[in-house]
Amino acid sequence: xxxxxxxxxxxxxxxxxxxxxxxxxxxxxxxxxxxxxxxxxxxxxxxxxxxxxxxxxxxxxxxxxxxxxxxxxxxxxxxxxxxxxxxxxxxxxxxxxxxxxxxxxxxxxxxxxxxxxxxxxxxxxxxxxxxxxxxxxxxxxxxxxxxxxxxxxxxxxxxxxxxxxxxxxxxxxxxxxxxxxxxxxxxxxxxxxxxxxxxxxxxxxxxxxxxxxxxxxxxxxxxxxxxxxxxxxxxxxxxxxxxxxxxxxxxxxxxxxxxxxxxxxxxxxxxxxxxxxxxxxxxxxxxxxxxxxxxxxxxxxxxxxxxxxxxxxxxxxxxxxxxxxxxxxxxxxxxxxxxxxxxxxxxxxxxxxxxxxxxxxxxxxxxxxxxxxxxxxxxxxxxxxxxxxxxxxxxxxxxxxxxxxxxxxxxxxxxxxxxxxxxxxxxxxxxxxxxxxxxxxxxxxxxxxxxxxxxxxxxxxxxxxxxxxxxxxxxxxxxxxxxxxxxxxxxxxxxxxxxxxxxxxxxxxxxxxxxxxxxxxxxxxxxxxxxxxxxxxxxxxxxxxxxxxxxxxxxxxxxxxxxxxx
Numbered sequence: 267x268x269x270x271x272x273x274x275x276x277x278x279x280x281x282x283x284x285x286x287x288x289x290x291x292x293x294x295x296x297x298x299x300x301x302x303x304x305x306x307x308x309x310x311x312x313x314x315x316x317x318x319x320x321x322x323x324x325x326x327x328x329x330x331x332x333x334x335x336x337x338x339x340x341x342x343x344x345x346x347x348x349x350x351x352x353x354x355x356x357x358x359x360x361x362x363x364x365x366x367x368x369x370x371x372x373x374x375x376x377x378x379x380x381x382x383x384x385x386x387x388x389x390x391x392x393x394x395x396x397x398x399x400x401x402x403x404x405x406x407x408x409x410x411x412x413x414x415x416x417x418x419x420x421x422x423x424x425x426x427x428x429x430x431x432x433x434x435x436x437x438x439x440x441x442x443x444x445x446x447x448x449x450x451x452x453x454x455x456x457x458x459x460x461x462x463x464x465x466x467x468x469x470x471x472x473x474x475x476x477x478x479x480x481x482x483x484x485x486x487x488x489x490x491x492x493x494x495x496x497x498x499x500x501x502x503x504x505x506x507x508x509x510x511x512x513x514x515x516x517x518x519x520x521x522x523x524x525x526x527x528x529x530x531x532x533x534x535x536x537x538x539x540x541x542x543x544x545x546x547x548x549x550x551x552x553x554x555x556x557x558x559x560x561x562x563x564x565x566x567x568x569x570x571x572x573x574x575x576x577x578x579x580x581x582x583x584x585x586x587x588x589x590x591x592x593x594x595x596x597x598x599x600x601x602x603x604x605x606x607x608x609x610x611x612x613x614x615x616x617x618x619x620x621x622x623x624x625x626x627x628x629x630x631x632x633x634x635x636x637x638x639x640x641x642x643x644x645x646x647x648x649x650x651x652x653x654x655x656x657x658x659x660x661x662x663x664x665x666x667x668x669x670x671x672x673x674x675x676x677x678x679x680x681x682x683x684x685x686x687x688x689x690x691x692x693x694x695x696x697x698x699x700x701x702x703x704x705x706x707x708x709x710x711x712x713x714x715x716x717x718x719x720x721x722x723x724x725x726x727x728x729x730x731x732x733x734x735x736x737x738x739x740x741x742x743x744x745x746x747x748x749x750x751x752x753x754x755x756x757x758x759x760x761x762x763x764x765x766x767x768x769x770x771x772x773x774x775x776x777x778x779x780x781x782x783x784x785x786x787x788x789x790x791x792x793x794x795x796x797x798x799x800x801x802x803x804x805x806x807x808x809x810x811x812x813x814x815x816x817x818x819x820x821x822x823x824x825x826x827x828x829x830x831x832x
Contacts (some may be wrong), residue, residue: 267412267413267415267416267418267419267420268411268412268419268420268421268422268426269419269420269421269422270422270423270424270426270427271423271424271513271517272517274421274513274514274517274518275514275517275518277399277419277421277514278514278517278518279518280397281293281346281348281399282318282320284345284346284397285320285321285322285345285346286319286320287321290321290341290343291321291322291323291341291344292321292343292344292345292346293315293320293321293322293323293344293345293346293347293348294322294323294324294325294340294344294346294347294348295308295311295312295322295323295324295325295347295348295350296325296326296327296333296336296337296347296348296349296350296352296353297324297325297326297327297350297351297685298326298327298350298351298352298809299326299327299328299649299681299682299684299685300328300649300681300685300752300753300754300809301351301507301809302531302532302534302642302645302646302649302688303351303403303506303507303508303532303533304350304351304352304507304532305532305645305649305685305688305689305692306507306508306528306529306531306532306645306692307350307351307401307506307507307508307510307511307529307532308324308350308689309528309689309692309693310508310511310512310515310525310528310529311324311348311350311511312324313524313525314515314520314525317520326681326682326685326686326689327352328678328681328682328807329678329807329808329809330352330356330361330807330808330809331807332678332807333349333352333353334361334362337362344396345395345396345397346396346397346399347396347397347398347399348398348399348401349398349399349400349401349402350401350402350507350511351401351402351403351404351507351809352402352404352809353398353400353402353411354400354402354403354404354405354407354408354411354420355402355404355405355406355407355408355501355811356408356411357408357410357411358398358400358408358410358411358415358418359410359414359415359417359418360410362398364417366394366415366416366417369394369395369396369417370393370394370395371393371394371395394416394417396417397417397418397419398417398418398419399419399420399421400418400419400420400421401421401507401510401511402507403503403504403505403506403507404501404502404503404809404811405499405501405502405503405504406496406497406499406501407420407426407430409433409434409437409493409496412426412430412434413434413437413438414437414441421510421514423505423509423510423513425504425505430496432492433492433493433496436488436489436490436492436493437489437493439485439489440486440489440490440493443482443485443486498793499793500791500792500793501793501810501811501812505536506529506532506533506536507532508528508529508530508531508532508533509529509532509533509536509540511529512525512526512529521544521548523553523554524693526541526544526545526548526554527554527633527638528692528693529541530554530631530638531638531641531642531645531692532642534638534639534641534642535639535642538628538629538631539629541629541631542556542629545631553633553634554631554632554633555631555632555633556629556630556631556632557615557629557630557632558627558628558629558630559615559618559619559627559628559630560615560618560619560622560625560626560627560628561625561626561628561630561637561639562574562577562618562625563576563577563639563640563643563710563714564640564643564707564710564711564714565603566603566635566637566640567603567640567707567711568602568603568711569599569600569601569602569603569606570594570598570599570600570601570603570606570610570614571585571589571596571599571600574588574589574599575718576714576715576717576718577625579718579721579722579725579762579763579765579766580725580766581718582722588621588622591621592617592621593617594610594617598610636703640707640710641703641706643706643710643714644703644706644707644709644710645688645692645706646710646754646758647706647707647709647710647712647713648684648687648688648691648705648706648709649681649684649685649688649752649754650684650709650713650749650752650754650755651684651709651712651713651749651752666783669783670783670784670817673781673782673783673784674805674815677751677752681752688706691703691706713748713755716748717748717755717758717759717762720741720748720759721759721762721763721766724739724741724763725766729741730763730767730775732773733829734829735773735774735829736773736774736775736776736789736792736828736829737767737771737773737774737775737776738775738776738778738825739763739775739776739777739778740778740780740821741777741778741779741780742780743780750779750780750781750786751781753786753788753808753810753813756777756779756786756788756813757788757810757813759777760775760777760788760790761790763775763777764790764791772791773791774789774790774791774792775789775790775791776788776789776790776792776825776828777790778821780818781815783817783818784815784816784817784818785815785816785817785818785821786813786814786815787804787813787814787815787816787821787824788810788812788813789812789813789828790812792812792828796811796812796814796828804816804817804820804824
């Protein structure tokens, strides 16, 4: 099922009522560990639960298999599970092998409710001893979660009611037709118990029955096509978890400066107009200011020259021309931001809007002189860096599969360490001159520079091949100093390359990054083609649907199959 913002408060009170305990922890939060938005949303949850004196366990997870392993270890008395940054695209009842009837309250066993009846009014005493809440911006939704389960509760921003009513009706029709077919099968079994003489008689087919069956097949086909068309759309992240969680704390009256700042950081890169109104409403109380201008990443922590250079794929070719048009000397542009002449700083927003119309004008939030989007970039860098993909304990192993398993295990352990490092320091990221913030900024500047160098190398060496149905870029280990053992880095690279290639054509882009024994393969603009590929040994375990990990020898067969599925 799904709930809309006007139901968030009731959902939280249900969570609170069923999670309060003096002896055991009944609430578990699973968080996607490679996502700044999920991290900030989880931080807001943790602050709220501590204030409400609710025991909870927060578990960062690296992918679906990790999620399932941790779920299976949960105590039987855990009553509420919250998935943050994951779960929206997966049939959770099937994934966790759940039978809702096993979680009915003691007083409900005699009145089991049909979850498939979408219009049924649940009785007041209908309750479940465990519920799974999904806060995730990945789309498309799995429709079983939205329309076929009372145990799974998806937090929606109103999109379902406004845009998925056709899919909801199609889902309902298919469920009803499935139940009718089960009844027909039961009747057929009873008919088979008749005598041999009866079966030997040639029955005439009633034309009306034949027409009804044909109509039923057409109805089924039409609605299945409608559902499949929804699932065939490209996977994407359309909304921020932080916005949903802030909507929840707002609904229960728990708004404060820290929650607001965390939500603004987490939703960087999304439509943040909701927070413009919120900051203005809170006025001077929040200490946050807004400027509508062109945003250049890390400008306040570097020079104007570097900020412009790294903002474009071909920045080295454009920067001198742009600076000349703006009337800013190169010497001045190369000065660190804090030393740049004040008159240039004051007129820079106007100059950027005039001479860089291709860069979007956005709402920039400041707190103590710190830019929220710079904080998000710094947090992302902390999640990206420090990940190793090799270990000394592999020296005496001959089995290739075992080597790969250990590499993945070591890599994922590093993801978790990076998550906790970022999670523990995020609250201090609104404070200027903070050591944690400076560490993240330094890492972000290094990543920014290496990303620019990698993109330049890819283009200069013509590593992007224009194939029949997609573009392909294979990055060997020597192609970059970037650590592609972290998917976030690869996603960022692919996104920047796709921005550049969109000027040339709308073909999908496939980027394969070499690891010691495998490849990370990421598709951009591939719809759900990756899910249709079978045969190759690959790991489809990431919350990003178009990212897989495959053995090196399976790369060619994988790409061949992809050609036929795009």
